[in-house]
Amino acid sequence: MPKLIRDTATVFSREITPELRSPVSIVLAMGQPLLFLVLFGSMLVGTGADLGTGTGDVWQWFVPGILVMMCLMGPLSAGHSMLGELNGGQMERFLVTPISRTAIILGRTGKDTVTLFAQAVLIAATAIGLGMRLHLPGALATMVLLTVMAVGLSALSYVLAIASRPSGNLFWIVTQMLIFPIMLLSGILLPVDAGPGWLSAVAAINPVTFIVDGARALFTGDFLSASVLSGAIAAVAIAAIGLILSTRAMKRGI
Amino acid sequence: MIRAEGLRRTFKAGRETIEAVRDVSFDVATGELLALLGPNGAGKSTTLRMLTTLLPPTAGSVHIAGHDAAREPGRVRDAIGYVGQKNASGENHRIRDELITQGRCYGLKRRDAQRRADEVLETLGISDMAARVPGTLSGGQRRRVDIALGLVHNPSVLFLDEPSTGLDPDSRAGLWAQIQRLRREHRITILLTTHHLDEADRMAERIVIVDQGRVIANGTADTLKADLAGDWLHVTVPAADAARAAGLADLMAGVSDVTTEGRTVNVRIADADAALPAYLRLLDHDSIRVTRASVRRPSLDDVFINLTGLRLEESGDAHEATTDEPTGATHA
Numbered sequence: 001m002p003k004l005i006r007d008t009a010t011v012f013s014r015e016i017t018p019e020l021r022s023p024v025s026i027v028l029a030m031g032q033p034l035l036f037l038v039l040f041g042s043m044l045v046g047t048g049a050d051l052g053t054g055t056g057d058v059w060q061w062f063v064p065g066i067l068v069m070m071c072l073m074g075p076l077s078a079g080h081s082m083l084g085e086l087n088g089g090q091m092e093r094f095l096v097t098p099i100s101r102t103a104i105i106l107g108r109t110g111k112d113t114v115t116l117f118a119q120a121v122l123i124a125a126t127a128i129g130l131g132m133r134l135h136l137p138g139a140l141a142t143m144v145l146l147t148v149m150a151v152g153l154s155a156l157s158y159v160l161a162i163a164s165r166p167s168g169n170l171f172w173i174v175t176q177m178l179i180f181p182i183m184l185l186s187g188i189l190l191p192v193d194a195g196p197g198w199l200s201a202v203a204a205i206n207p208v209t210f211i212v213d214g215a216r217a218l219f220t221g222d223f224l225s226a227s228v229l230s231g232a233i234a235a236v237a238i239a240a241i242g243l244i245l246s247t248r249a250m251k252r253g254i
Numbered sequence: 255m256i257r258a259e260g261l262r263r264t265f266k267a268g269r270e271t272i273e274a275v276r277d278v279s280f281d282v283a284t285g286e287l288l289a290l291l292g293p294n295g296a297g298k299s300t301t302l303r304m305l306t307t308l309l310p311p312t313a314g315s316v317h318i319a320g321h322d323a324a325r326e327p328g329r330v331r332d333a334i335g336y337v338g339q340k341n342a343s344g345e346n347h348r349i350r351d352e353l354i355t356q357g358r359c360y361g362l363k364r365r366d367a368q369r370r371a372d373e374v375l376e377t378l379g380i381s382d383m384a385a386r387v388p389g390t391l392s393g394g395q396r397r398r399v400d401i402a403l404g405l406v407h408n409p410s411v412l413f414l415d416e417p418s419t420g421l422d423p424d425s426r427a428g429l430w431a432q433i434q435r436l437r438r439e440h441r442i443t444i445l446l447t448t449h450h451l452d453e454a455d456r457m458a459e460r461i462v463i464v465d466q467g468r469v470i471a472n473g474t475a476d477t478l479k480a481d482l483a484g485d486w487l488h489v490t491v492p493a494a495d496a497a498r499a500a501g502l503a504d505l506m507a508g509v510s511d512v513t514t515e516g517r518t519v520n521v522r523i524a525d526a527d528a529a530l531p532a533y534l535r536l537l538d539h540d541s542i543r544v545t546r547a548s549v550r551r552p553s554l555d556d557v558f559i560n561l562t563g564l565r566l567e568e569s570g571d572a573h574e575a576t577t578d579e580p581t582g583a584t585h586a
């Protein structure tokens with residue numbers, strides 16, 4: 001087996017083992033998206049709003065947004081745990097070993113993505129319970145799109161954690177000041193075209209908007225929509241930038 | 255086995271430039287145990303981090319087992335084990351899981367990694383804690399896990415940054431027994447830092463003392479003590495005679511320092527065992543009545559104080575050789 005794959009498996013297995021030992025933590029970690037889904041989602045459905053899905057199923061419009069939200073929030077705890085290991089002796093311990101530096105990022109990103117995947121399945125299952133119609137091929141395609149983005153976001157959170165050493169201040173500033181605006185301005189909870197013009201203008205340059213739109217189209221099975229292509233491009237771009245920056249930061253040493 | 259040449263490392267903290275290591279060079283032979291001593295902030299950990307490929311030096315070079323750390327870091331990493339100053343086991347991970355991961359990082363097969371994990375757990379006496387997470391361990395137990403992590407892959411060169419900090423005397427003795435065994439059985443080369451001077455004195459073949467980023471002494475414990483400290487003579491005389499007794503001490507050969515503290519005269523002198531009878535005769539000749547006399551061998555602590563003006567640890571382990579002198583005994 002090539003060393004990179006072997007090393008990635010080693011890191012992945014280290015990171016996933018505690019989750020497997022107490023799977024409850026995966027559910028607890030998705031408390032917030034679940035709350036949004038059940039409480040906010042139910043209210044949104046209750047308003048009977050026409051959100052332009054064509055199918056008229058508000059759940060099918062809302063759930064992809066919640067999944068994106070989860071992909072945005074998940075990496076925060078990953079970056080946070082990395083920050084702890086950078087400041088403690090753990091990361092140093094790994095960097096002294098001959099393990100591939102790229103594998104340290106890939107293994108961790110892989111674990112984050114698998115965790116998100118499990119959470120996404122739970123979210124979708126809950127939504128079905130609440131009355132969502134499921135387009136299975138569409139839902140699977142959505143997951144692929146979101147997985148690509150999740151890889152990039154998780155890698156970016158590691159770049160941020162490395163750059164924030166040792167205080168971690170930068171990490172919190174960026175995540176607190178950036179994540180929420182990005183989320184709200186991508187139309188996750190409500191359509192952005194409902195807001196004033198400047199708001200839609202900002203949303204139009206937000207890469208997450210493309211992904212949310214793409215995910216919504218895919219989720220209903222509309223594979224040929226133009227927004228699927230732009231969403232895929234945005235996701236691949238985020239993943240590429242994240243992986244390049246993070247492996248570079250890791251190779252430079254800490 | 256280890257060669258550090260002209261190591262230098264600066265850090266930028268805001269506008270300030272911190273010279274953590276200014277000029278450090280030394281060699282460690284295969285199978286040797288070298289102790290790196292120095293006060294807090296002397297640059298010991300920074301030096302170790304450069305030697306273990308963690309930190310690129312601002313200037314200078316590192317060779318481990320013949321490999322240049324800058325050009326062949328992979329080769330160097332294969333050969334070395336490192337126990338850092340901070341705790342190395344992950345908060346959410348069971349001890350045994352971490353040891354297996356560590357073995358896998360060094361390329362051991364899963365089966366072998368498991369076997370080695372169980373072995374080091376056993377040797378460090380933490381088998382009972384294998385399934386616990388580090389947060390539930392005591393400080394000393396955690397330290398033993400760190401050391402276990404550094405030993406999993408049987409390194410041929412081992413770097414230990416204050417391994418015995420936080421260990422009780424029993425665990426320290428256990429750690430040293432383990433280190434001595436590794437040296438005996440595998441001829442492993444060891445470079446360690448410590449604030450316990452007695453450990454360095456007894457265990458290290460050679461001692462390098464750094465202060466403010468520079469090597470200020472390099473030699474065996476005995477040569478350092480002889481060259482840099484010298485023995486002490488202490489005599490107690492009537493207060494009125496103390497100044498006169500000090501004056502007489504100044505006349506003796508090999509004296510490097512004379513001080514008085516109330517009724518006690520302290521004389522730093524080469525070969526104090528031979529000098530004591532001569533000094534007592536001199537005092538007796540001048541009718542100064544000596545009530546106590548003692549010889550003190552220097553400790554590494556004395557070497558340290560002489561070189562840096564700092565005490566490295568609170569209780570030096572000076573070997574006092576006190577002899578109570580009854581009043582007539584000087585008429586020998």
Ligand SMILES: Nc1ncnc2c1ncn2[C@@H]1O[C@H](COP(=O)(O)OP(=O)(O)OP(=O)(O)O)[C@@H](O)[C@H]1O
Binds near residue numbers: 294299
């Ligand atoms: N990452 C860093 N950024 C800025 N300054 C640093 C950094 N690492 C170390 N220093 C500074 O470099 C100097 C040497 O630190 P080092 O950790 O090597 O000391 P040490 O000899 O190991 O001390 P101790 O006995 O306390 O462990 C100190 O003044 C420290 O503040």
Ligand SMILES: [Mg+2]
Binds near residue numbers: 298
């Ligand atoms: Mg240190």
